[in-house]
Each structure stands twice: as C-alpha cells, then as structure tokens.
Amino acid sequence: MTQSYEAVIGIEVHVELKTNTKIFCNSTTEFGGDPNHHTCPVCLGLPGTLPVLNKKVVEYAVRAGLALNCKIANFSKFDRKNYYYPDLPKNYQISQYDLPIAEHGYLDIEVDGQTKRIGITRLHMEEDAGKLVHQGNIVTTPYSLVDYNRTGVPLIEIVSEPDMRSPEEARAYVEKLKAVIQYTGVSDCRMEEGSLRCDVNVSVRPVGQREFGTKTEIKNLNSFRALQRAVAFEIERQIGVLESGGKVIQETRTWDEARGITVSMRSKEQAHDYRYFPDPDLVPLVLDNQWIEFIRESLPELPDQRRARYIREYGLPEYDASILTLTKEMSDYFEEVIQHYHTPKAVSNWMMGEMARLLNAGGMDITRCKIKPTQLAELLKLIDKGTISGKIAKTVFEEMFASGKDPEAIVKEKGLVQISDEGALAAVVDEVIAANPKSVQDYRGGKTQAIGFLVGQVMKATRGKANPDLVNKLLKEKLQ
C-alpha cells in the first residue's frame, strides 16, 4: 500500500502601500523613474540621517489589519533586521519584530463551494528594498546594478497560519487577500508590477502525522497561475523525494515559469540570523482605541459584505455574486452597469459569459476592457427594445470589445437591426417551408422538434437578424 501525503502551506504576502511618499522620508513612491532619482539621504542610508514615520502608512496598515479581522496593537515598535545585501544601503531593514501593528486575524476563502477560515498570524509594517538589475540571469551575471528608487517604499507583510492544504486553497487565499486589500484602497495589489508579492512555504507529511515536515520557501511568483502551479509542483517534488527515501532540505526555491519547475536558490540555515533589535532611531507607536475605531468605521464595503448584498438586494445566485466580487475592478464595473440597467442578473450573465470569455482569450483583465459600463447597458437595452436579437447582440458585443464603439453605431453600420416586421418575415418563412418538405412533414406528423430546424433555416436566410420569437409564431401558424 502506498502512503498518502498531505500538504501544509503557509503564505507571506508583501503589499506596497499606495502612499505619496516613502515610509521614513519624503521621497516619492512613484513607480519607475530614472534610476536613483527618487532618493534622498534618508533612504540612501547616509550617515547622520534619521527616519521619521509617515502617518499615512500607519493609517493604511491599521485599515488593512482591520479588514483582515486582526487585533490592532495599542503599542508597537520598529526593529532592525540585519543582513548584508546590496539592495539595502543601511545593511539593515527597518521592520517590526516582536510587537507588530496587527495580529490574530483571519480570512474566509471558498474552494469547491466549501468555506474555510485561514488564520492570519500577523501584519507588520516595513520598508521595501532596492532593485537589483542583473546582466542576463542572477547566476551568470558578471556584476549587478542597483537602483534605490524602491528603497523605503512602505510595505505591509501579512503572514498566514499554515492552514492551507492544497494549491487551490493557496491560490484562493491570495486572491481573496488581494481583493480585500484592494477594496480598502491601501494598495493597487498588482502582482505583475510587484506591488503584491508572495512567498509560499510548503511542506508535506504523511496523512495522520501531527508534526510538520521540513518546509521549503518558494519565491518569484508573479501571477495566481504561477502560484498554483508552483505549489502543485513543489508538493509532488517533495513527495517524490520522501518516496525515494530522501530528505527534504530546508531552502529557498525559485519558480521557473518557462520550465514549470521550482529550482533551489540557496540553503537557508545560516541566513536566518537577522539579529533583530529595537531601532533606537524610531520611537514607539501608541494607538488609542478611539482612533482605531474611527478607522474601522471608515472602512468601505468589503468583498464578503458586497457579495452578501448582491445576493440579498439583486437576487443574484451565490456563484455569480462570488465571481463578481472577486476583484474590485470587476465589482465596480458591475455596479456601474446596473446604475444604467435594471436587471442585475442579465448584466451578470454577460459579464461572466461573453466578457469573461473574451478577456480570458486575450489574457486581459477587466481594466483593459474597451467596453464601457454604460455601453454594455446600452447593448442590453437594444435587446430589450427588440432592435437586435440576443444572438446578434453577441456579434455586436465582440465588435464592441474589439473597437470600443457604441452598440448603436455598430448595429447601424453593419445593418444588424432585427427584422420584426411580420410581412417581411412571412415571405422568408414561406420560402423555407417550400424548400424543406421533409421537415414540414415531420412536424405535421407530430415530431414537433422539427420546428427547430425550420427556425434555424429562417435565421440563416436572414443572417441572424430575424426576431426568433416571431419566426416561431409565424411557422406555427403556417404549419397548422
């Protein structure tokens, strides 16, 4: 009998906060820029400079902590995490060690229709490091170039409990976390740009064993798909190592997207000695409950609340409500369409059907969709008015998606107006009846489904423009 294994997964997520300035100095946080142009003596770590905490960072961290159901600390402080690496000009990173700003939170995720609560151990503030530019890849590069523009950009690090058991759960957790943080407005959470980065700890153990197995940490995951694939690969790899009598080595591994595998980066045993100590340059942070409650009250509607509202107020099925609230962009788009159109379920159908299909095919997210919410509403109104059929609407939608043009303009331009004129259709119906005696005979002989074929022929003859209800009615009358 073969042993079965269980994966244990915990995730650390770094999120860049959307402040104007860095966490401890007034340099801009603007993305990009010429190398080393967004710097000042403080973030360059020049001797004699002193860090001063950006108040907005504290507010944003508290907001995120509350949205993740954390307990906010009334007393917290900053510590130095010491290590030598050229992306860090001071040779230490200012972070929070034993007294983080938020702890003991949770996030509910859904996988396969089941809700599961994932614990959040802690959330703390820290400064981002600079960017290293390598010539070619990190192993073969002859030297590295350093850009300190990103050094000192505020981050929150969110550490989960090792509560996830599958690649799907890991993905669902990060997706949900991203949605919640985005809703709070404290970060853009763009994985591709690196404003949301995750490191995943994975270990496996025989089912029934209580102790954790040896874990590895996976880095370089810049999409949800990469995250899910990397975790799945790593679980299989570790099981393979154990099955062949080997031992999993505790180490950091990087995800190689092209090859679809994780690769060892370096052994971690020694690197772990960060010698944290309180940063004497920064004074403690004392937050009173009144201020914390003030921020709690100012929290916007969060994904779970919004989903519940969609079910309650708009009568959407739970599935629709979950998909629509998965990202803030998608949800905001939906909200805007229904400002201009009366049936939320119809909007949901179009967004989850045609729109999702075209977005997926183009590898895009909704922010890059050329169709404006008001234009989608217009399209739905054209269907309601009978100007176009539902079938033609799909053609119009595709054209809108490609060009961003108004639906009316497309309908006019391409002559797609639905034929609802009985006289005009009657002639076509007569032709179809004359040309298909076999189906007519079948229908009259009691095979009522034969009408479907005849309707199809009329639609074909009118290039999809006939009003299908009217065609049905006319056929039935004439075949009596």
Next chain:
Amino acid sequence: MISKQDVEHVALLARLELNEEEKELYTRQLNKILDAARALQELNTDGVPPTAHVLPIQNVFREDRVGEHIDPEKALANAPDREENFFKVPKIV
C-alpha cells in the same frame, strides 16, 4: 559563555575578516562585556515593563507630502563604482 565559534559566526555575519589572534582577543573581550552585563541580571525587574525606547517619547509622525530629492550625481558621489545612474556592485547570489 561566548565561544570562538560564536565570534567566527558573528564576524561572518558582519563581513569581518579576523585572524586567529583577533578571534582569541575578541572572544576574551566579549566574554568580559557579557560578565559586566550579567551584573544587571541580578536586579529584580518584576513589574518593570520592557524598554522599547530610552526616551519617553512616542508617535513622532511626518505628513505624506513629497519633498526634495537628492541630485543623482550627489547620490552616486561615494559609489565605489557606477554604470550610468546605477550603483555597480559585485554579483551576490
């Protein structure tokens, strides 16, 4: 007790290159420092909150307004090596 191995470990973390003599010397000296500090352990600290900072100050903040940036030429003035406006460093894996 601090061992010579501890000194070697800390030296490595601090990127210090020590010869044998220095390792012996620092092992002795660091142990003396710890002995002196040990005297403090005798104090009864029941009911004394852990010190987070030596000054009785808290909540020093800055508003989130962008200020002046340093001239990149000045930023790079002390760089041992540069390429365009980047600091150039040996590769570190």
